[in-house]
Amino acid sequence: MMNHVELAKDIYWVGKIDNREVPFHRLILAKGTTYNAYLIKSEKPTVIDTVDIEFGREFVEYLSELINPQEIQYIVINHTEPDHSGAMAALAGRAPNATIVCTEPAVQELKEMYKLHSRHFLVVKDGDTLDIGGKTLKFKETPYLHTAETMITYTVEDKILFPCDIFSTHVASEKIFADEAGFDIKDDFVGYYNAIIHPHRRYVRTLIDALEELDVQMIAPSHGFILRENIGQYIDLYATMSADTVQDKKVTIIYTTIKNNTKKMANHLQRIFEENQIQATVFNADKSEKTEIIESIKESDAVFIGSSTRYADMIGNLEEVLKELPEMDLEGKIGAAFGSYGWSGEAIEVIQDYLNQTNMDVQSTSKVIKTTGMTHVEFPVRVRFSPKGEQLAKIEHSAGFVADLLRSAI
Numbered sequence: 001m002m003n004h005v006e007l008a009k010d011i012y013w014v015g016k017i018d019n020r021e022v023p024f025h026r027l028i029l030a031k032g033t034t035y036n037a038y039l040i041k042s043e044k045p046t047v048i049d050t051v052d053i054e055f056g057r058e059f060v061e062y063l064s065e066l067i068n069p070q071e072i073q074y075i076v077i078n079h080t081e082p083d084h085s086g087a088m089a090a091l092a093g094r095a096p097n098a099t100i101v102c103t104e105p106a107v108q109e110l111k112e113m114y115k116l117h118s119r120h121f122l123v124v125k126d127g128d129t130l131d132i133g134g135k136t137l138k139f140k141e142t143p144y145l146h147t148a149e150t151m152i153t154y155t156v157e158d159k160i161l162f163p164c165d166i167f168s169t170h171v172a173s174e175k176i177f178a179d180e181a182g183f184d185i186k187d188d189f190v191g192y193y194n195a196i197i198h199p200h201r202r203y204v205r206t207l208i209d210a211l212e213e214l215d216v217q218m219i220a221p222s223h224g225f226i227l228r229e230n231i232g233q234y235i236d237l238y239a240t241m242s243a244d245t246v247q248d249k250k251v252t253i254i255y256t257t258i259k260n261n262t263k264k265m266a267n268h269l270q271r272i273f274e275e276n277q278i279q280a281t282v283f284n285a286d287k288s289e290k291t292e293i294i295e296s297i298k299e300s301d302a303v304f305i306g307s308s309t310r311y312a313d314m315i316g317n318l319e320e321v322l323k324e325l326p327e328m329d330l331e332g333k334i335g336a337a338f339g340s341y342g343w344s345g346e347a348i349e350v351i352q353d354y355l356n357q358t359n360m361d362v363q364s365t366s367k368v369i370k371t372t373g374m375t376h377v378e379f380p381v382r383v384r385f386s387p388k389g390e391q392l393a394k395i396e397h398s399a400g401f402v403a404d405l406l407r408s409a410i
């Protein structure tokens, strides 16, 4: 079985074709997949990504047919997930002179995953370039595409983009170029996007904008086919699929508070929704008519309910509203709890319990992780005392996530 193909002068695909029906992200990959790694035989030989952990030794063996691993100067890790970085376990020891190139959040993960504590790392940031002797690599951080530490790599002279999971397909094919596949890969390309990338589409939109600055002549992703014809068509597909198609969504935000910390959260949630062109109405449950709040809930597509905690309980009249919810038909609406707290935040959990008694699609951290792999989106949204700094960012992530659910193109 072949394990290398030249993409451009001195740039090789050194991947592994996996014909098995691979279990992956709670899917079975019926057509198998490939783990695409790349070798650039420049003056400072560089490996871009590796293959699945299961094929690490095999990877080092066939890589050694092209290069003595001791000569490798850089190993670029775009994404730490073990289907890409997995062969580090086998390669790192055989390539002792290689500096590992990755983003800041990837360093600790790689150290812990592959016992690389004593290795030399080069941390790269958005827009950094690296001279690898005759060729130049340019890096772009792509957080949450599809995990926090991800980045993409671009070869300036050859105009090849190595975007890791983005623009991938799950097909085990001996023909590694899409134009040689013998069939239209669009269904597989779209299927991959829907299964893996779609939950992260707000970051796709940022990436598409950034790609306008790069002259991309070839896309060499980490799974499936390499794209070298009609590149624009594939980028346009991502732009279309990640765009918002659904308009006129409404959110109701209800809170109670002692010293306005939860009010600040409510107002920040409202701001984020409005920035996302979603109408959001805020109610202080202690200062509004219950009937007005209930009417607003009925008309809304998502409902955020929050309270701070006082002596392990909720504040004010909120429970009067919460008691109504299990009796209502709220099918199809998204529910989320939030609140400011000092040390334990019981009120937020009580609200979550009420929401769980309804037929709403109630958000939880566990559900987000299971459906998207994202660990930076938290539900309920809990903030200690006054929301600022990272806590404001937390509110933004959660509201942004719900905004995306509301405007889902699928």
Ligand SMILES: Cc1cc2nc3c(=O)[nH]c(=O)nc-3n(C[C@H](O)[C@H](O)[C@H](O)COP(=O)(O)O)c2cc1C
Pocket (backbone or CB within 6 Å): 256, 257, 258, 259, 260, 261, 262, 263, 307, 308, 309, 310, 311, 312, 313, 340, 341, 342, 343, 344, 345, 346, 384, 385, 386
């Ligand atoms: C009288 C009182 C009791 C409190 N009891 C709790 C509590 O049981 N658990 C907790 O996590 N925080 C408790 N807190 C902290 C508040 O929840 C915290 O200050 C919060 O930021 C207040 O938000 P708010 O301004 O929206 O009311 C208490 C605060 C006060 C003043």
